[in-house]
Amino acid sequence: MKIISADQVDSLLDFPMLIDELARAFSGGVRAPVRHHHTVERPKGADSTMLLMPAWSDFAQDGFEGDGFMGVKIVTVSPDNNLVGKPAVMGVYLLSDGKTGEPLALIDGQKLTLWRTAAASALAGRYLARQGAASMAMIGAGKLAPYLIRAHAAVHPIRQVTLWNRNAENAEKLAMELAGEAFEVTVSEDRAAAIADADIVSAATITSQPLIEGAWLSPGTHLDLVGAFTPQLRESDDEAVRRSTLFVDTFGGALKEGGDIVQPLEAGLIDRSDVVADLAMLCKGEHAGRSDPDEITLFKSTGASLEDFAAGCLVWQRLAKPTG
Structure with a gap:
């Protein structure tokens, strides 16, 4: 399994390619349930929140080719982290093989979130601005x-x-x-x-x-x-x-x-x-x-979660098959 750092995410992604990838994902081919919210109670200080955001290739869609992927972003929000000099939001993205479930990559979740969030806004702007x-x-x-x-x-x-x-x-x-x-x-x-x-x-x-x-x-x-x-x-x-x-x-x-x-x-x-x-x-x-x-x-x-999935798949594909 590959560990993909924040710097690697930056080097592997660009917005024109990611925006197009999100457009394809929103057009179909991905299953993305509503994310799970779980409160982690703390006896002292603010409670934390754990978010689980799964998605996977939709093999039932007509014309789907290949084995595809499965993925989940695991995010924690801990408001008291600023007291110890750490970001309130922590996260990782686990990308797995769509057929066997074999873990392929653990991707920096904070950086992936920045890229996919901005790309989704730009995708909307393509139609709305x-x-x-x-x-x-x-x-x-x-x-x-x-x-x-x-x-x-x-x-x-x-x-x-x-x-x-x-x-x-x-x-x-x-x-x-x-x-x-x-x-x-x-x-x-x-x-x-x-x-x-x-x-x-x-x-x-x-x-x-x-x-x-x-x-x-x-x-x-x-x-x-x-x-x-x-x-x-x-x-x-x-x-x-x-x-x-x-x-x-x-x-x-x-x-x-x-x-x-x-x-x-x-x-x-x-x-x-x-x-x-x-x-x-x-x-x-x-x-x-x-x-x-x-x-x-x-x-x-x-x-x-569909946005994270599309971005995570693109990171993996660019890592496996780097372009010019």
Whole structure:
């Protein structure tokens, strides 16, 4: 069994290839049950959460060739880890042979998650962002932010990226990290102006108070909401939801876990029918995505085991058969 490090994941993946791989996975050929949540109670301090995210090749699908793969991501969330200088989220991905179950690789889970999450947002943006989108606002400057920016830039001709973060120093550090990219990067303290001027607004934060107000959105904006991964968290306000056509990565995840969708549903602001499509429907051509240049679109991502599976398989295939 191979051990594949975070650095190796970075060296083996690129966004154009991964985005296309996710599109194929969402179009069919993968079985991906809803992820398992387990609370690990602690006598002292905050409880931990264990997440199990399985997926496997769908051998029942007509035309499936080869033995395929099986995989599972094991993630733990331990809020008290910051007290000992460790990330709150830990994870590994176990990829196995689809026929024998033989373990093939143990892949760094944190890095795989960054890549697949950003690629899923960019895949959605392929259908939902305005053609020729050239400007982007990134709300949040955490580890996911540079991946989201590069992923969207792999799909659209992004020329200008504006960063906003509660801690401006962290935004400045991200701007330095992105220096030399094919787009100009600036840091702004004016969140409303950054959002109003952007074709694509991506947010990756852990906030319970919305940071994106619908009044700031210009016609044709695409909202990419990646943070706020529990029902209690939320990145967009009611007006942003009301003005937008709503899309999700998976109905099973976003309608139960994504606060940007769950809270408006519970408040009666929207109905279930207002969430018009998920990524599978977009990839299969069952929904066309954006219908008008002035339409405001909102994509809510909560993550799916299918995404990890597609990314893990691609990592293994690139490792086994490196390309030029």
